[in-house]
Amino acid sequence: MFLLKFSTVINKQIREKNTSCLIVLYIMAVSAVHLESDAFLVCMNHALSTEKEEVMGLCIGEVDTNRIVHIHSVIILRRSDKRKDRVEISPEQLSAASTEAERLAEMTGRPMRVVGWYHSHPHITVWPSHVDVRTQAMYQMMDQGFVGLIFSCFIEDKNTKTGRVLYTCFQSVQAQKGSEYERIEIPIHVIPHEAIGKVCLESAVELPRILCQEEQDTYRRIHSLSHLDPITKIHNGSVFTKNLCSQMSAISGPLLQWLEDRLELNKHSIIKLQEEKERLTQELASL
Amino acid sequence: MERLVYSVCAKDCGLGAYVSIMAASISGYTFSSVCYHSANTNSDHEGFLLGEVRQEETLSISDSHIGSSEFVSVIEVHNHEPCAQLFSFYDYAGNVNEENLNRILKDRRKNVIGWYRFRRNTQQQMSFREQVIHKQLTNILGIPDLVFLLFSFISTANSSTHALEYVLFRPNRNYNQRISLSIPNLGNTSQQEYKVSSVPNTSKNYAGVIKEHGNEFFDKDGVMKDIRAIFQVYSALQQRVQAVCCEVDQSERVREKIQEEVNKLKEEIALRKRNRAEEERRLQEAAAVPLPDNSALPDSSQSSPTQVVLSGPSVEPSVERPVNSSSPPIYSTTLPPDSPSAILLPRPQAVGSPGHPSPSLGLGNGDGSSSDSLNRQATGQEDGDDEDSSEYENLVSEQLQPPSLTETVTLGRPATLWPDGDAHSPPGS
Numbered sequence: 001m002f003l004l005k006f007s008t009v010i011n012k013q014i015r016e017k018n019t020s021c022l023i024v025l026y027i028m029a030v031s032a033v034h035l036e037s038d039a040f041l042v043c044m045n046h047a048l049s050t051e052k053e054e055v056m057g058l059c060i061g062e063v064d065t066n067r068i069v070h071i072h073s074v075i076i077l078r079r080s081d082k083r084k085d086r087v088e089i090s091p092e093q094l095s096a097a098s099t100e101a102e103r104l105a106e107m108t109g110r111p112m113r114v115v116g117w118y119h120s121h122p123h124i125t126v127w128p129s130h131v132d133v134r135t136q137a138m139y140q141m142m143d144q145g146f147v148g149l150i151f152s153c154f155i156e157d158k159n160t161k162t163g164r165v166l167y168t169c170f171q172s173v174q175a176q177k178g179s180e181y182e183r184i185e186i187p188i189h190v191i192p193h194e195a196i197g198k199v200c201l202e203s204a205v206e207l208p209r210i211l212c213q214e215e216q217d218t219y220r221r222i223h224s225l226s227h228l229d230p231i232t233k234i235h236n237g238s239v240f241t242k243n244l245c246s247q248m249s250a251i252s253g254p255l256l257q258w259l260e261d262r263l264e265l266n267k268h269s270i271i272k273l274q275e276e277k278e279r280l281t282q283e284l285a286s287l
Numbered sequence: 288m289e290r291l292v293y294s295v296c297a298k299d300c301g302l303g304a305y306v307s308i309m310a311a312s313i314s315g316y317t318f319s320s321v322c323y324h325s326a327n328t329n330s331d332h333e334g335f336l337l338g339e340v341r342q343e344e345t346l347s348i349s350d351s352h353i354g355s356s357e358f359v360s361v362i363e364v365h366n367h368e369p370c371a372q373l374f375s376f377y378d379y380a381g382n383v384n385e386e387n388l389n390r391i392l393k394d395r396r397k398n399v400i401g402w403y404r405f406r407r408n409t410q411q412q413m414s415f416r417e418q419v420i421h422k423q424l425t426n427i428l429g430i431p432d433l434v435f436l437l438f439s440f441i442s443t444a445n446s447s448t449h450a451l452e453y454v455l456f457r458p459n460r461n462y463n464q465r466i467s468l469s470i471p472n473l474g475n476t477s478q479q480e481y482k483v484s485s486v487p488n489t490s491k492n493y494a495g496v497i498k499e500h501g502n503e504f505f506d507k508d509g510v511m512k513d514i515r516a517i518f519q520v521y522s523a524l525q526q527r528v529q530a531v532c533c534e535v536d537q538s539e540r541v542r543e544k545i546q547e548e549v550n551k552l553k554e555e556i557a558l559r560k561r562n563r564a565e566e567e568r569r570l571q572e573a574a575a576v577p578l579p580d581n582s583a584l585p586d587s588s589q590s591s592p593t594q595v596v597l598s599g600p601s602v603e604p605s606v607e608r609p610v611n612s613s614s615p616p617i618y619s620t621t622l623p624p625d626s627p628s629a630i631l632l633p634r635p636q637a638v639g640s641p642g643h644p645s646p647s648l649g650l651g652n653g654d655g656s657s658s659d660s661l662n663r664q665a666t667g668q669e670d671g672d673d674e675d676s677s678e679y680e681n682l683v684s685e686q687l688q689p690p691s692l693t694e695t696v697t698l699g700r701p702a703t704l705w706p707d708g709d710a711h712s713p714p715g716s
Contacts, residue, residue, distance in 0.1 A: 032446075041323040048315030050473040126448060154470065161454060161465035162411060165322075168448040185447035192327040195543040198536050205532045208525055211473070219514075222481045229494070230501030232485040237504070237511035239480045244517050250473045252524050258316035259531045261366045266538035272371075273545040280552035287559045 029144040031067040033116070033169050033188040035059075038200040039073050040190045044165070045204055046076055047120035047151035049251060055079070056119035058089070058097045060104055060112050060199075063145050069115050070191075072108070073199040075100055076206050078214055089117060104199050118149035126152035126166040128183055137172035137181040147171055147186055196262070205259075208252045215243050311362035311434070311455050312469045322451060324369045325405040325438065334369035335392060336401040336436060338362065362434060362455075362466070367403065368395055381419035385427050401434035401455075411439050411454050413463065421458050432459055434466065 035043075039059070046055050056079060061071040075097050077089065097114050105112040117139065119132075128136065128150055139146040152166040169188035172181040219240045222228075228236070313336075325332040341361045368391065370376070376387040392399060402424060404417060413421070413435060425433045435456040442449045457464040488494070506512050 037323055037326040040326060041319050044319035044322055045316060048319060048470055048472060051470075052474050154472075156467065158467075160411070161467045163453045163468055164450055165453075166448060166450045170447070185443075185445055187446040188449070189446060190326040192329075194327055194546065195539040196535070198539075201532050201536050201539070205528050208521075208528065212521055212525070218481065222483060225483060227485070228482070229485040229488075230497045230504070232482050234501060234504050234511065236481050237514050240511075241513050241517045242480075244521050246473060248521060248524055250471060252521075252528060254314040254316045256524070256528050256531060257314070257366060258320060259528065259535050262320075263531065263535050263538055265369070266535065266542050270538065270542050270545060273542065273549055277545060277549050277552065280549060280556060284552060284556050284559070287556065287563070 029067065029140075030063075030069055030147055030171060030186055033069045033071065033147055033149075033186055034191045035071045035149075035188060036073075036191050036197070036200075037193045038196040039071050041196065042074050042076075042200050042204050043118055043149070043151055043167075045255075046074075046207060047122075047153050047165075049207060051122040051154040053079070054120050054122065056089070056117065057203075058094075058114050059116035059118060059147070059149065060097070060101045061115045062111050062113065063115060067145070069145060069147055071115060072110070072112065073104065073197060074118065074203055076203055076210055078210055107199065115143075115145065116147035116149060118151065121150055121152040122154045124152065126150055126168045128168075128170055130180075133170075133172050133181045133183050136170065136183070137174070140172060149188070205255065208247060208255065211247045211251060212244065215240060215247070310469060311364065311466045312471050313364040313436075314366070315470050315472055317364060317366050318470055321367055321369075321403065321405065321438065325440070331373055331407075332369065332405040333373065334367050334403055335395075335399050336364045336367055336403055336434070337395055337398040338365040338400045339398070340400055340432070360432075362400060364400065364436075365398075368392060368399075377420050377423075381416045381423075383420060383423040383427060388424075388427065396428065399428055399430065399433075401436060403436035403438065405438040405440065407440045409439055411437060411452060413437065413456060413458060418458065425459055432457065434458075436468070 039061075043057070046057060049055060055076075057077050058075045059071045060073045060075060061069060063069050077093055077097075094114065101112045101114050117136075128148065132148065132150070136146070136148040139148075148170050150168050150170070152164075152168075155164040155166075156162065157164075167188070169186040170183040171186055173184050174180075175182045219236065222236050223233070321332075321334070324334070341363060343359050343361060344357070370391060376391055377383045389396065402421075417435065421433065421435055425431065435458055437454050437456065439452045439454075440449065441452070453468065455466045455468045457466055504511055504513070506515070
């Protein structure tokens with residue numbers, strides 16, 4: 001893979017230098033992550049969309065002079081390799097995400113770029129695996145401020161019937177001994193953001209489209225097989241129909257319901273805010 | 288033994304069979320929305336759960352019995368109605384105000400199946416006030432099996448890892464029964480059900496029949512008609528999603544704009560009140576100072592010797608912090624830049640502390656709710672609750688590295704509560 005070859009060369013060069021300086025460098029790269037609550041909402045939506053495989057996406061935002069990474073929105077990605085714990089992002093996806101970040105920068109007037117990635121750990125611990133830590137280390141080769149987020153969900157303690165959702169933020173640093181990488185913990189705070197941003201809404205409604213696209217691509221590959229008899233083709237067509245129905249009932253339907261509820265809530269909030277505005281205007285006039 | 292299951296959408300089965308709650312479910316979008324609303328407030332957050340209770344009858348047939356049926360109830364949470372602030376429908380004594388309740392719920396009152404509360408750094412059990420409120424809500428809303436969903440938020444001392452725990456209570460049953468809450472989702476999307484090869488068959492009859500009748504499933508382009516049909520349904524649905532999304536976006540921008548205007552008005556009012564108070568104070572001081580000789584002091588352009596200022600308690604300028612402050616709160620970062628051992632963090636004094644080297648005292652409201660403060664301390668003490676809240680004092684992360692490089696804190700539950708017990712990497716990593 002391109003990233004792997006590139007990183008191997010860089011890794012060798014770094015090992016030949018003083019690694020203790022590198023450790024300090026990694027520590028100083030990022031001091032904290034501030035995740036806007038509407039971006040957090042999209043991450044949660046995405047992570048809770050499936051418990052059978054890991055989902056992933058990219059974080060868009062900026063880094064300030066205090067080395068705080070501000071994540072303003074996220075981009076949901078398709079997973080080309082759906083094997084367990086294989087959440088590497090291809091160079092093409094990174095490039096497409098950068099283009100999207102530029103578009104968001106123009107839309108918001110802020111210098112946006114890809115600042116990190118997130119993925120989910122359904123039914124497993126929130127801590128990054130060795131693969132995750134190595135993947136994160138490779139991204140840091142290109143951008144030392146790159147951060148990784150993990151959302152752990154669908155965890156339940158059967159005894160106390162307590163469910164849990166966890167999230168963590170980390171970076172990677174080279175271990176003092178050996179060539180393995182270790183994680184370092186990065187403080188992460190969810191920043192209140194009362195209104196859901198346009199870019200976050202667009203990302204949220206992208207999920208059903210991505211799921212359908214994945215299903216269509218798979219079906220096209222199967223459909224192109226010419227040696228299948230009609231019964232098998234009917235079977236495959238039914239599988240496609242079934243899967244699309246699952247997506248609509250599990251994702252599109254609840255998404256639409258949430259959007260309608262949000263619209264209703266906003267309408268009520270606007271009325272209340274208008275009333276408050278009038279009251280405050282009168283109070284100001286009396287002062 | 289056969290088991291037949293069919294569901295009846297009725298709240299009361301009326302057959303006198305044994306009814307027990309089997310499970311409950313909540314949409315992932317509703318769950319995320321509650322987390323979102325909770326994240327937007329520094330204090331507790333609460334609201335109502337809307338949905339329906341579905342009865343399912345399980346019919347068992349065995350060799351020894353002709354048939355026995357068991358009715359189970361499944362709670363489905365469809366959405367939630369968040370309360371804009373605490374104490375919006377009850378007072379400090381826990382007395383519920385039905386008028387305020389109706390104002391919040393409006394015509395959604397009939398859809399209420401429970402209520403929820405989000406708290407930080409507290410135990411996973413109902414507080415005394417919550418129990419009192421729950422009883423009243425049960426009577427007022429006329430829902431015998433009203434449920435209560437408790438969210439509890441805890442963090443590591445360095446704020447790198449956060450956990451949201453949730454428990455669904457059935458308080459009107461014995462021993463405050465807990466119900467397992469599931470989040471329906473897409474499940475398996477590995478697409479392994481597609482067949483890449485057909486079962487080998489040399490029968491000409493078979494090939495002939497399936498070709499002749501199988502063609503009815505395909506259109507002239509060789510594409511299955513069902514696929515076109517279902518894709519049309521999907522496209523129409525996605526278009527509607529996009530359309531409603533645009534409406535939501537517009538409403539968000541309008542709301543944001545009005546909120547900003549409200550914030551500005553509040554700031555302006557606060558500023559004018561401050562200025563007025565300052566002016567009054569200056570006038571009071573001017574009136575209190577005896578007039579000097581004309582030759583000694585310069586002429587003051589601000590003197591108003593005829594104005595008599597009544598001395599009273601000085602008006603403290605109340606700088607009202609807007610509910611939705613435009614400037615983000617300052618969160619402490621726990622990695623001092625100049626420290627070479629920045630990753631060696633101090634042991635946490637309390638869960639959820641911002642990791643600041645000298646955490647300040649948090650202000651609790653006495654019932655376990657956190658105050659409107661960024662310093663989240665483990666209050667833990669509920670009304671009438673004498674248990675030690677130190678259960679959540681430590682939050683330990685799984686160690687993948689030598690202890691010298693990372694700080695470890697345990698989550699506030701014993702290790703046995705972790706389903707997998709350890710945090711070894713999944714196979715293949």
